[in-house]
Amino acid sequence: MRGERREERGERRKERGERRNIFDIIIRLHCRCLSIVTKKYTMSVLVYTENWDGKFKKLSYELVSYAHAIAGMLNTETVAVSIGDVSDTELTALGKYGASRVLSVRDARLNQLVNQAYASVLYQAAVRENAQVVVMA
DSSP states (O other): OHHHHHHHHHHHHHHHTOOOOHHHHHHHHHHHHHHHHTOOOOOEEEEEEOEETTEEOHHHHHHHHHHHHHHHHHTOEEEEEEESOOOHHHHHHHHHTTOSEEEEEOOGGGGGOOHHHHHHHHHHHHHHTTEEEEEOO
């Protein structure tokens, strides 16, 4: 029964002009595995920048500079996370201190300073950015 099915499939492939060779299949599988193994996973250094009434203080800029130095040693990028309503000019100022990118999380529910909510936001950012190091004060 199985032999008949194999023969039917082989005849159909021949009719369509398909020739599958065991070596072709192995090479395709090998190439797929290589592309999975060699896929570049970029790591980052994540830094939490605290703001007061929409403004960053000196401490936040120092943390970004520190995170940038660590990222330089690890040959990765620095990603700053800001939670709350912060102006775009303040966010771009973080770039002057070494932030490659800035994630700004704005939600009215985060105005109540609930620790679990902030921890959840930082965890999600760390996972999303594949953070190797998280810097916070």
